[in-house]
Amino acid sequence: MPINYYIFLSVCLFCIGIIGVLTRRNAIVIFMCIExxxxxxxxxxxxxxxxxxxxxxxxxSSSLAGTEAQIFVFFIMVVAAAEVTVGLAIIVMLYRNxxxxxxxxxxxxxx
Amino acid sequence: xxxxxxxxxxxxxxxxxGFFLQSKRSIHLFAIVGICLMIACTAYEFLxxxxxxxxxxxxxxxxxxxxxxxxxxxxxxxLLYFILSGSEIDAxxxxxxxxxxxxxxxxxxxxxxxxFRSLLMLFLGIEIVxxxxxxxxxxxxxxxxxxxxxxKYFLMGSFSSGLMLMGIALxxxxxxxxxxxxxxxxxxxxTPMKGAGLLLILASMSFKVSAAPFHFWTPDVYDGSPTxxxxxxxxxxxxxxxxxxxxxxxxxFGKLHEHWKLLVAIIALATLLIGNITAVFQQSVKRMLAYxxxxxxGFMMLSVFAINTFAKQGLLLYFAAYSFATVGVFAVLxxxxxxxxxxxxxxxxxxxxxxxxxxxxxxxxxxxPLTAGFFAKYYMLLAxxxxxxxxxxxxxxxxxxxxxxxxxxxxxxxxxxxxxxxADGTExxxxxxxxxxxxxxxIIVLGIHPDLILNLI
Numbered sequence: 001m002p003i004n005y006y007i008f009l010s011v012c013l014f015c016i017g018i019i020g021v022l023t024r025r026n027a028i029v030i031f032m033c034i035e036x037x038x039x040x041x042x043x044x045x046x047x048x049x050x051x052x053x054x055x056x057x058x059x060x061s062s063s064l065a066g067t068e069a070q071i072f073v074f075f076i077m078v079v080a081a082a083e084v085t086v087g088l089a090i091i092v093m094l095y096r097n098x099x100x101x102x103x104x105x106x107x108x109x110x111x
Numbered sequence: 112x113x114x115x116x117x118x119x120x121x122x123x124x125x126x127x128x129g130f131f132l133q134s135k136r137s138i139h140l141f142a143i144v145g146i147c148l149m150i151a152c153t154a155y156e157f158l159x160x161x162x163x164x165x166x167x168x169x170x171x172x173x174x175x176x177x178x179x180x181x182x183x184x185x186x187x188x189x190l191l192y193f194i195l196s197g198s199e200i201d202a203x204x205x206x207x208x209x210x211x212x213x214x215x216x217x218x219x220x221x222x223x224x225x226x227f228r229s230l231l232m233l234f235l236g237i238e239i240v241x242x243x244x245x246x247x248x249x250x251x252x253x254x255x256x257x258x259x260x261x262x263k264y265f266l267m268g269s270f271s272s273g274l275m276l277m278g279i280a281l282x283x284x285x286x287x288x289x290x291x292x293x294x295x296x297x298x299x300x301x302t303p304m305k306g307a308g309l310l311l312i313l314a315s316m317s318f319k320v321s322a323a324p325f326h327f328w329t330p331d332v333y334d335g336s337p338t339x340x341x342x343x344x345x346x347x348x349x350x351x352x353x354x355x356x357x358x359x360x361x362x363x364f365g366k367l368h369e370h371w372k373l374l375v376a377i378i379a380l381a382t383l384l385i386g387n388i389t390a391v392f393q394q395s396v397k398r399m400l401a402y403x404x405x406x407x408x409g410f411m412m413l414s415v416f417a418i419n420t421f422a423k424q425g426l427l428l429y430f431a432a433y434s435f436a437t438v439g440v441f442a443v444l445x446x447x448x449x450x451x452x453x454x455x456x457x458x459x460x461x462x463x464x465x466x467x468x469x470x471x472x473x474x475x476x477x478x479x480p481l482t483a484g485f486f487a488k489y490y491m492l493l494a495x496x497x498x499x500x501x502x503x504x505x506x507x508x509x510x511x512x513x514x515x516x517x518x519x520x521x522x523x524x525x526x527x528x529x530x531x532x533x534a535d536g537t538e539x540x541x542x543x544x545x546x547x548x549x550x551x552x553x554i555i556v557l558g559i560h561p562d563l564i565l566n567l568i
Contacts, residue, residue, distance in 0.1 A: 007284075014277055021270055030266055037273035041280050048284040069283055072231055076276065079238045086245050087265050093249060094258045103266075106259045 006047035013040035027091050027101040038080050045069040045076075112162035112174060113152035114182055114222035121145035122215030129208035135201040139193070142211045146190045149218070153182050157567075170290065172226040180567045181354055181427055182225045188347055188434035189218065191553075194546045195442035199339035204250045213243040214343070221351045228362075230279045230289040233355060234272075237319065240351060241268045244344055248336040260335025267328040271318035278311030291362040298366045309364060309371060313378075316359070319352040322412055323381035326405050330389075333401035338450070341397065342441030345404040346434040353411050357426060361418050368418060375416045376504055383409030383511040390518045397450040399518055400440065403476065406515055407433055410491050413508065416501075417494035424565045425490025431557060431564060432483035436472040439550045443469050446537055455522055457531030465539055466526045468547035473519040475554045478512050483557035488512060490561075 013036055020033030052066030095101055125142065132138045156162050157179040174182075193200075201207050220239030227233045245268065249261025283289060285304045286297035298305065314325065321329040333341045364371065386406030393399040411429055414422035443465060447454040459466040475484035488508075495505050557563065 003284075010280075014273075017273065021266075027262060027266070031269075034266070034269045034273055037270075038276065041273070041276040044277075044280045045283065048280065051284075052287045066287065068231075068289060069280075072234075072279075072283075072289065075231060075235060079235070079242075079272075082238070082242055083265075083269050086242050087269070090245065090249050090258070090261045090265050093252055094262055097253070097255055097258055103262070106255075106262070 003047060003051050006044065010040040010044040010047070013037075013043070025102055025104050027094070027103055030103070031087055031091070035080060035084075038076060042073045042076055045073050049073075112164055112166065112172065112222075112226070113156050114149050114186070114225075115219055116164050117145070117149050117152055118215045118218040118222060121148070122212045122219065125208050125212035125215055129206060132208075135207060138207050138211065139197045139201065142197075142214075143190065143193055145215065146186060146193060150183065150186045150190065153179060153186060157183065171229045171232050172223070173228045174226045177423065177427075177568050178225045180564065181350075181430070182222060184427060184431045184434070184564070185221055185225075185347055185350060186218070188350075188431070188438060189214070191435060191546070191550055192343060192347070192438045192442075195438060195543065195550065196339045196342060196445065198540075198543075199337075199442075199445045203337050203339060204252070210247065210250060213247055216243045217343075217348070221347070224351050224355050227355070227358070228291050230282070230291070230294075230363075233359060234276065234279065237275075237352075237355065238272065240348060241272070244268075244340075244348060247340040247343070248332060250340065251337045254337075256335035257337060258335075260332045263328050263335075264332045267318065267332075271315040271325075274311050274318070275315035278308040278315065281305070281308035281311070291359070294363040295366060298364060301367060301370055305367075306370075309367070312359070313371065313374065316352070316356045317378055320349060320356060320408050320411070321405055322378050322408055323385045323405070324378075326382065326385065326408075329405055330398060330401045333404065334395070334398050338397060338441060338445035341401070342438055342445070345401070345441075346437045349404065349408065350430040350434060353408075353415075353426065353430070357415050357418070357423065360415055361423070365418065372416055372498075375412060376501055379409055379412035379416055380504060380507055381409075382406070382412055383508055387511040387514045391514065393518070394452065395450045396444055396452055396455070396522060399452075399522075400437065400444070403515065403518070404437070406511065407476070409511065410488060410508065413491040413495050413504070416504070417491075417498040419494055419497055421490055421497055422494035424568055425487060425494055427568065428483065428490060428557070428561055428564050429487040432475055432487040432554065435550055435554050435557075436475040436482075436484060439472040439547060439554075440469055440476070442543075442547070446539065446543075448537065452521055452525050453529075455525040456529040458526040461531070461537075462539055462544075464544050465547055468551040469526065470523055471551040471554055473523055475558070477516045477519045479516075481555065481558045483554045483561070485558060486561040 017033045017037035021030050024030050049066055049069035056063040056065035091101055128141055200210055217240050220236050223236035245265040248264045249257055251257035281304050286294050318325040386402050386409055390399050390402035414426040475482035478484045478488040492505050
């Protein structure tokens with residue numbers, strides 16, 4: 001498949017994520033949208049990695065060039081997992097105090 | 112390289128130290144020993160050129176003299192921060208050792224960012240800095256404002272990381288490598304994919320350094336977090352974000368400077384104007400300092416705009432001047448009973464030494480000559496003038512510096528020309544007084560001899 005399909009798919013996923021972050025008001029849904037953005041990036045990185053690797057192998061069949069993006073994807077997964085632990089803990093802490101995860105609620109409390 | 116390993120190990124030791132060290136004083140001392148060890152090892156690496164731990168990172172991390180001097184400045188600011196704000200860290204939350212451990216883990220991330228030569232390390236370093244910081248922002252668990260700050264900081268931080276990752280992926284797709292040198296070599300011409308990647312990375316870095324129009328989270332987060340951690344995130348962490356910003360745009364995107372410099376100039380201009388004008392209207396000193404940190408970020412953006420020798424040297428001086436001064440003001444602020452300007456009334460009568468140190472710190476933030484802040488601002492402006500063509504930017508920056516004098520002097524006026532209505536209840540220990548005086552002396556020395564830092568590079 002041409003690389004364009006992958007780019008379009010992951011850009012679509014990424015934009016859905018951004019729109020979700022900007023429009024939704026539930027902290028957990030916003031958080032899920034951020035995860036969607038990260039996964040769009042993962043998909044794109046793997047596709048690019050495959051593309052660069054195939055191009056490098058055409059010149060030299062033992063070449064490993066282009067595989068580093070797949071390692072990057074693992075790092076993104078690890079970091080995303082760490083963010084989930086901290087993020088959900090923060091949301092739980094918030095829920096204990098105000099019994100809601102609606103971020104509008106916070107703005108109302110300020111004034 | 113030394114700093115990464117020592118801070119990671121010391122962070123783990125710090126977590127277990129809670130079992131062995133009973134008094135808060137010994138925990139505090141243990142943390143200071145860790146920082147001093149890191150400073151000594153970084154100085155050793157700087158002088159001898161050989162790290163204690165020789166690890167082959169395949170060129171992912173490289174520590175130039177510039178990186179090591181930056182690391183030294185950050186570590187010395189952290190030492191000052193520990194000395195001045197240690198008692199507040201002890202007072203926040205139940206487990207002091209965990210908070211110290213998180214600060215050490217942040218320092219690990221800072222050491223990674225200091226030496227990054229690949230976008231992978233940049234991403235990892237920034238995340239290692241950010242994730243413990245989300246926890247620190249929310250460490251006052253029962254306080255709703257602290258909860259809000261943590262949530263907002265977390266959502267904004269991970270959103271901007273997502274943007275940065277997309278930028279990195281697009282640039283990788285075009286260039287085929289994560290190494291800064293390879294990206295620089297492949298960045299001869301601007302393609303749509305590179306352009307989109309560059310814009311996304313610019314936006315996410317602006318988020319991290321709280322530059323306008325991506326600054327809206329800053330006042331709430333800085334205001335809501337416990338004051339002692341606001342001090343840390345508005346000085347040391349902001350310096351790191353700027354260091355990453357400058358290094359990335361210098362090493363990787365330097366060839367396309369002509370294409371993005373106007374954009375950075377507009378961001379710098381907007382940051383300067385919004386930060387300074389909004390700070391004038393603040394009644395709480397904490398919120399005023401939050402906006403002042405946006406204003407100072409505007410000045411630091413000038414170095415990203417100019418990217419020349421003056422910009423790079425001046426930025427390190429700026430980090431030192433800004434961190435020392437802000438850490439000092441925040442340390443006194445966190446000991447006050449509330450955060451209003453009135454709480455500073457009559458400080459010069461009750462505590463003349465403290466008032467004098469705060470005065471020097473505020474003068475340095477405003478950029479008055481004989482303090483470090485003057486030369487820091489001077490170098491930023493000089494860098495822009497050398498770059499040429501943007502006189503309006505320099506003129507606006509100077510006007511904004513003049514505006515900033517107004518809001519810093521309101522605090523000075525409260526300290527020196529107003530009398531406290533009630534008997535002053537704030538007590539300062541002699542240890543704290545001497546540390547504040549030392550801080551002020553450092554600011555003055557750097558103001559008279561900025562070459563102490565500049566000649567190191």
